[in-house]
Structures are given as structure tokens and as C-alpha cells.
Amino acid sequence: MKQKITIKTIAKELGVSTSTVSKALRDSHEISIDTKDKIKAYAAMFNYKPNSLALQLRNQKTKLIGVILPRIVHHFFSTVIKGIEQGASEKGYHIMVCFSNESYKKEVENLKVLSNGSVDGLIVSIAKETLETKDFTHFKDLVNEEIPLVLFDRVVDEILCDKVVVDDVGAGYKATKYLLNQNSLKIALITTPEHVNVGALRRQGYEKALSEKGISVNKKLIIEIEEKENIKAQIERVFDQDIDAVFAVNEIYAATAMRIAKEKGYKIPQEFSVIGFTDGLISEYSSPSITTIAQHGLEMGKQAVEVLIERIEKEAEVYEPKKIVISSNLKLRESTKPSS
């Protein structure tokens, strides 16, 4: 890398002190017009840019937000990132992105690296493995150090920080109720293992809608997908039961279920309906296109970053953790019957 031009260089070259240069460039009234012009001209000519590290060190702030995501090749998470970046960018912040790959160890590492002063605050969605092991000390340490932290989507109550979530119970309820209303009464639920709390919450909504309708929950219609194994084979098993609809907690499961239904000769949506979660490209472009719960990832990202920046910039008086709930809505497409 070429030798960068610094304030010191300019000062030496022009025979003034560094303080004068600094003041001149910041247009201080203490410096005469002549000197200012001279210094500014010189700086412009050599394309001087203040070293951001020096500024960050002095100001004790980086204008950087750390983001840790479980995955990136994933419609929902990439949408959230987009929202975060947009919100951050508007307020003059930049984002540093890391991935945990759903691994506890990587999450801890990332958290450690980012919490040593390189960022002003953090936005995180917890890795599956961490949710499984239930060891959240790395987050609690962060909270103790009073580093601003916002969790989104996959959150955990025992970490005392701001949170942004979708109304998972409500979403599960809405989806299930819609299916019931169109007279699909034998609804299979394809979800995640219990420890992924969003899955658990969506299931609550599912069960609530059923019980409101006076239908008892049939455990055989609920399958928890183990991602390490073959997903399609697991979903296929539920088709042994007598079912006429599927509610899946993400779009991959939904698309897979629909595919199986088609293979079995069901006509969609006349004989069989599908509702997914996360309004991604698969749902939009598969045929028939899939009705989904739209998660509003963009909105979540924006909200998360807004709360975070507020926390960063406001002198922490008494700190009351906030929980922001983003409502989700059903995006009707071809995999369900038109609402009556």
C-alpha cells in the first residue's frame, strides 16, 4: 500500500503545526483565511483523507454495527441484512457482518472479536446450536459490559436486551385459521425441533387455532424436521396420515411438501392446500405459487438497527429492554383456495 498522506505530512510540507492543519481543515475561525486556503488546497491536491482509525480511537466510537447471522444464503436473513444496512446507512453507520453457521463455537468467537471495541453495537440472531445447548453466557457477558445489543427473530428471554421479533404465535394462528376456514380440517404441521423457539411459537398459534375450532391436536400430524437428515423423506412420512393441508414453518418445507402432494396426485388447491412461512422466491416462483406468511424481514432489519442506534447514541439512563413485535400477514397465492 502506498504511503498515505497524513496531517503530519501536510504540516511539515507547509511549515506549520499539525494543530493548524487540523483546525484549517475543519474550518476553524482560529486560522487565517490565507493559511486555511493554502492548507485546503494542498490537502485537496494530494487527496488527503483523515485516517478513520485515528478518529475512531479518539472519538471512542466507530460508527460500525456488528451483525451476526446464522446463515446468509437464506431469503429471510438476507432481507434482514438489507434492512439493517439501509437503516444504518441512513444514520451514517456501516455494518460488519459475520456468520455463525448455526454453530455455538463460531458465535462465541464472533462475539468476542466484535466486542473488543471494533463496533459500537451488535445485532444478532442466535445460532441453532446455541439454542439447543442453552448456554447464553457469551450474550450475558456482553450485556454486563453494557455493549448495546439487539436480538432479532431467534431471541431468548433470559438475555436482557432489546429484541425484535415477528408475531410468531399470531402468524401460526392466522395461517391455520385460514386453512380451517376454507374447510381443510386435517392440517399437518411441519416445524422445527422444540428448541428453535420460533418453531415452538408458530406451533402454539397452530394449536390455538385448532382448539378454537374444537379440533384436538393430533401429534401424528406434527413433524419436527431434523435438518441433518433427509428432509423430503421426513416430510413424506406425514402423508401416511389422512391430511388435506400443510402448514410449514419455512418455505423449503412448504415447497417440498407441495411437491410430494403433487407427486401423490393431489390437485392443489382443490384437494390439498399449502401455506408456508417466509415470503421468498421459492414461494413466488414455484407452481402453483405458495401462500405464505410474509415475515417482513426488511422491516425487522430496519427496526432492529433503529433501536440499536438509539441505544448507542442515547446516554444510557435507566435501561428498559424493549421488545418490538412485527406483525406478519398472509400473502395469498395459488396453493390455497381463495378466501370466501
Added chain:
Amino acid sequence: MKQKITIKTIAKELGVSTSTVSKALRDSHEISIDTKDKIKAYAAMFNYKPNSLALQLRNQKTKLIGVILPRIVHHFFSTVIKGIEQGASEKGYHIMVCFSNESYKKEVENLKVLSNGSVDGLIVSIAKETLETKDFTHFKDLVNEEIPLVLFDRVVDEILCDKVVVDDVGAGYKATKYLLNQNSLKIALITTPEHVNVGALRRQGYEKALSEKGISVNKKLIIEIEEKENIKAQIERVFDQDIDAVFAVNEIYAATAMRIAKEKGYKIPQEFSVIGFTDGLISEYSSPSITTIAQHGLEMGKQAVEVLIERIEKEAEVYEPKKIVISSNLKLRESTKPSS
């Protein structure tokens, strides 16, 4: 944010100098075992973490790589990010991600912010608007300042830096040739406007395959999609021609074309074949699933970051820009006839 514990704090508290603390923590032989133990114990107890900004300033390196992408909610780009992050992480680097949103202005801004010392090097894929305006001075300035830069996918010859690209001509050729071999001779090409060079290159491959077969290029079968307008309507127009296959330069176009073909009553792949580009989820989950050119985004990301880090860490002797070509291959699925 809570007052951070620094070396100075430790020094004062233990009645030694900051140099002693620093040396002790770095396990210098200059410090007696007793003192070292005492200092380390104290540091551990109060969870001391060296301020990374201070280190970065002193070492004149940030171990940070800036990444500027046109978009993020996009299978190919998010895959590349994943590759970059993996490669970076292995070498102890982190990534700072910004988006240009295909806008020239945002690209310039991002480049300016990242080039003031906050990152050790940059990986960029150029925004469409920039490709259109053909103004690359911001990149050239970067090259002049000798800030390590790697361009990928959307690259431009006049910027003298390392580049990582897919073999777009070869890929277009492979796809077209496959279609020809299965006896689809009236192949429509759905591509981007000429200024997006990857589109242009893929088109070259298409034309090459045709001319090898002795088929002259029919301009009516080639449509350049203007993304600001309705994509489906534009693609529909090509169906006015007599065609029996489509080669599309991305998966959205491919999926849309297939949908139209199905609506028109074509049987796929018996009567009509489709090949797309970018092996994303749409291609995998649509039905029939779509044969695509797999772009190996992960591989591209890894290669890009590897070249970049080499450039960063190697003392720049005579600098010979590299161009790395990643070969792509056809991933056969249901939207084409089995190869004979």
C-alpha cells in the same frame, strides 16, 4: 457503554508502568514470573480485552476486508459473500459489507468511506448503473492509491486490478450446445442489456454455439430485459416467435419463461426446454426443476478473498494483475431432456 478497562487502569491499580503491563500480557521474557502472574490474574479477573482500534492504528492494519455488492437478496451474491466470509475467517480477517443497490452514487460513496483506512482491501462487484455510465474513476483512484482491490463477476478491463470471473462465454456456449444437441434448434435468449458485460459474454457463447451448428443468429429470438419494466410482459413477447427452448441468463428470467411456456400449454421438457443461470433455490424447487449453469458463487468468493489477502500481505513487488476464471458447469434437471 460501561467504562472499559485499559492497560492504564491495570498499571495504576497494580503500581507498575503501562509498558510492564503490555509486556506481561504478551508474555515477554523481560518481566518476572511473579509480576506476570499478578498482571495476568488481574486482567483475567476484570475481563481485559485489548482495544482493537488502538492496535489497528499502531499496526497500520485492520484485518478487515470491505465488500461492496450491488444487491444482497440474491442467491448468487449471498453465496459469494458466504465464500468470502469463509475464506476471510480462515485467515483471521473479517468483512465489512456494503451495498450499492446498483447505484453509481452509492458505489462511489461506499468506496470513499472504505478507502480511508478502515479496511485493508476491497472486493467489489460493479453496480449496473456504473456499468452503464462507464465512469470508473472512483475505481482508478483506488488503484492509484494502491489499495488492494479485487473485482468479481461484473468486471471491467480498464480497471487494473485482480479479477475473478466465471467463464461466461463458455457457459453460454455449453448451455446452448446442450439445447442444440437435444434437438432444440429454435432457442430464444433472454439476457440483459449490452452494458452488463456478463450478459454480453453469455450471449457470445450462445452465438458461438449456434454458428458452429451452422445456424444464423436471429435477433428476434434475443430479448434484452429492461428491469425497470414488467419482466413477464417482456419475456412473453418472445413467445410470439416460433421457439422450442429458452436460455436465460438468470434464474428469475428462466422461471418466468418456464411459467409462460406452461401457461401456453407446452409440455416441458418434451416440447419445450429451459436452461437458466445461477443455481439457486428457484431452479431447484420449481416444478419441473430447472436445468441451470451452476455459477459456483462460493468458489468465487473464496478465490477472490484469497487473491486479495495475498495482495495485502505480500509486499507489493512488481504488480501483475491476475484474472482468475472459474469454470461453470451445467446442472441437469427436469426442464431439459436427458442428454443422449
Added chain:
DNA sequence: TGTCAACACGAAATCGGTTTCGTAAAATGA
């Protein structure tokens, strides 16, 4: 002509570390 304010600038501290160099005290050797 003496006093004081305004002006224009520089010295030095600061942010939080690392590192070079110097040195007092202890250990070693002759």
C-alpha cells in the same frame, strides 16, 4: 505610551496500545 483584547498559531495532552532504549539493582565472574 501603556494596557488589553483580538488574532493566529503552536505545544502538549489524549485516545489505548506496542516497542525501543535506558538504567538501577542484583547476580555473576575474576
Added chain:
DNA sequence: TCATTTTACGAAACCGATTTCGTGTTGACA
């Protein structure tokens, strides 16, 4: 016992900025 080498540590410079405080030079005013 005196010279020399280790040992163990501190002072200060440095990375690149900003900012407070001080100060020499003017000019104005009484």
C-alpha cells in the same frame, strides 16, 4: 572486592488525528 553482565522494569516515542491551553504579535483605545 571490583568490574561486568543479567534481570526487571520504566520513560518516552509512536500510530493519526483533535482539542485545550498558552503565547507572541498586532491593533485599538484611553
